[in-house]
Amino acid sequence: MTALSSTLTWAQLRDLECAELESAADGWGKASNRADAGRDRIEKQLLVGLRESQRGAAAEAAVGRLRRMSRNLQYVYTECGLIRTALNSLAHEMRVQQGVLRRALEEAESLKFTVHADGSVSYPPGPGGLFDGDPLPGGTARASGVPGLLPSSGLVAPHTHAAAARDISDRVTGAVRAAARIDWRFTRILRRLRAEEGLKVPDRAWTDAAGDAAAVREAARGYLESRIPRGGSPAAVREWWAHLTDEQREEYLAVYPDRIGNLDGIPSLIRDTANRDNLQLLIGKLEGRDDEVSRVRLAGLREIGRQLEAGGQPPMYLLGIGDEGNGRAIVSYGNPDTARNVAAYVPGLNTSLDEDFARGDLKRARDTAIGAKEMDPDASVASIVWLGYDAPQTSMDDPLGVTGQSDAKAGAAAYNQFMAGISATNQHADPHVTAIGHSYGSLTVGLAAQEKAGIPGADDVVLVGSPGTGARFADELGVGRGHVFVGAAENDPVTKLPNDREASGLGAGIVGGASAGFSLGLSGGPVGAAVGGVAGGVAGGAMGFAAQDAQSEESDVWFGTDPAHRDFGATRFAVSEGPRPLEWGHSPGEAHSNYFDPAKDQVSADNIARIVAGKSDEIERERPR
Structure with a gap:
């Protein structure tokens, strides 16, 4: 065995035509x-035309076949794009090692050294010895660590030729060994990139594609990923993308749809394209997993995919998708880059990427888009639902997690980054932008509005079903109190949550009262103790709450001032009272969920639509509390 790889020599590395690899990559790219292009034509022309002009069983069958063809073409697009980037990454890494080798060979030539096929380097006699002045003999050096090479005893002058030859041999051998490892790594990657046989792409193919994409992403780190902006402003991201070549954009979309699709500052059409591809990869990644989280997440992803395939008006744009945390999904009805009126709604407690979100929260954004268009038919609209953070989840493991602000603070920073991206890519000089928060999402929006520069581009803030924003007054939300609007149903318990002092008094009173009542009731036996405990708990809780309430401002709620109270200073718009929490035939929290639904609360939905359309002067107002 020589010092070099038995399957690759330095001469082969030197003569490798990386341009041929890049030419092959171009072919796969085409x-x-x-x-x-075929998939795009099916989705934007054939399916649209078929839905508009044909009805019946034959039309439905044709739609099904076209969708299958589109899905097949999407798979071809993904796999061919991965092959292109794998070949380009291989060429990139091989060129690096060719550079190391070339510099070593040039140095050997300048010193009149000879580099042999096995990587050893012969050198001529050197300068005289330390004591006798006789020239040191020439010889052959091999890479460090090869048996037979011993360090100098220190009793003779350093042989400069020998040291230089050994260094050159090290670099030649190192370049060839690195190239051999690169070659083997990419060989394994490319062997995995094989298409399924037949005319239908099964679900398991997308599972394989997800693995393929992960392998190519890992391999392309130095070639592509390192160039993706990290921590830059959305405006800087927009400029980076604008200055890429078409070929570079195609590679990023093929290999990093997850990164490009979720990068604020990338145009919405590009994000939509990337995220539709990433959606399929995520579905493939979760296919076959049998844990509850994966099943729930998969149901949500599939429902979003179903709606994207179904099309309809307003058109959907998938601006973000991911499986980190409780899941990520950002969906817009209307193009936010071309819309004159843009709204971004943040959902709240217990929201995660599941089927309920994909049906309910997406519908809220769609209803708002339709309503705003009705209010101003001449203005374009984009209504977004933004699940770009981990909303708190009610849990027995962490029952108090929903009472803190940590999730909202993290969400506020992410929301502002997203809104800065909307401002960077919107084509209007001064679009009308509305930030909407519901439930705990209103705290997220409120904290975002209180950051140093406020919510980028926001003209109006809408808060519905709010437990507070962390602010004492509407003026703190950065848009002026006249542009803060609040909807609070009379029977929505979330808008009337006690403040932390009242809650503390209530809890302490219940515990103390129940203990005292239990002790006093013991004389009546077990029944007396139970009755005494319950009665004492109720009485103690009421007294504890009343004691703390007397020391609190009337407008205090859990997260600051009640936005619907006159002390806050916002404009309260009319909503329906909603069903009472225990009203027969209704769910306990239904009044908290109706604000966006024109079928259940037309007044509220219309008022939100008027604000989004820039017609807040036309809303129906309600007296503050």
Whole structure:
């Protein structure tokens, strides 16, 4: 065995034509682009035309076949794009090692050294010895660590030729060994990139594609990923994307749809394209997993995919998708880059990427888009639902987690980054932007509005079903109190949550009263003790609450001042009272969930739509509390 790899020599590395690898990559790129163009034509022309002009069983069958063809082309686009980037990454890494080798060979030539096929380097006699002045003999050096090479005893002058030859041999051998490892790594990656046989792409193919994409992403770190902006402003991201070549954009979309699709500052059409591809990869990644979280997440992803495939008006744009935390999904009805009126709604407690979110929260954004368009038919609208943070989840493991602000603070920073991206890509000089928060999402929006520069681009803030924003007054939300609007149903218990002092008094009173009542009731036996405990708990809780309430401002709620109270200073708009919490035939918290639904609360939905459309002067007002 020589010092070099038995399957690759330095001469082969030197003569490797990386341009041929790049030419092959271009060929796969063209195949990927053709598949993408075919898919685009099916989605934007054939299916649209068929839905508009044809009805009946034959039309439904044709739609089904076209969707299958589109899905197949999407798979071809993904796999061919991965092959292109794998080949380009291989060429990039091989060029690096060719550079190391070339510099070593050039140095050997300048010193009149000879580099042999096995990587050893012969050198001529050197300068005289330390004591006798006789020239040191020439010889052959091999890479460090090869048996037979011993360090100098220190009793003779350093042989500069020998040291230089050994260094050159080290670099030649190192370059070839690194190239051999690169070659083997990419060989394994490329062998995995094989298509399924037949005319239908099964679900398991997308599972394989997700693994393929992960492998190519890992391999392309130095070639592509390192160039993606990290921590830059959305405006800087927009400029980075604008200055890429078409070929570079195609590679990023093929290999990093997750990064590009969720990068604020990338145009919405591009984000939508990337996220539709990433949606399929995420579905493939979760396919076959049998844990509850994966099943719930998969149901949500599939429902979003179903709605995207169904099309309809207003058109959907998938601006973000991911499986980190409780899941991420950002969906817009209307293009936020071209819309004159843009709204971004933040959901609250217990929201996660599941089927309920995909049906309920997406519908809220769609209803708002339709309503705003009705209020101003001449203005374009984009209504967004933004699940870009981990909303708190009620849990027995952490029952008090919903009472803190940590999730909202993290969400506020992410929301402002997203809104800065909307401002960076919107084509209007001064679009009308509305930030909407519901339930705990109103705290997230409120904290975002209180950050140093406020919510980027926001003209109006809408808070519905709010337990507070962390602010004492509407003026703290950065848009002026005249542009803060609040909807609070009379029977929505979330808008009347006690403040932390009242809650503390209530809890302490219940515990103390129940203990005292239990002790006093013991004389009446077990029944007396139980009755005494319950009665004492009720009485103690009421007294504890009343004691703390007397020391609190009337307008205090859990997260600051009640936004619907006159002390806060916002404009309260009319909503329906909603069903009482225990009213027969209704869910306990239904009044908390109706604000966006024109079928259940037309007044509220219309008022929100008027604000989004820039017609807040036309809302129906309600007296503050």
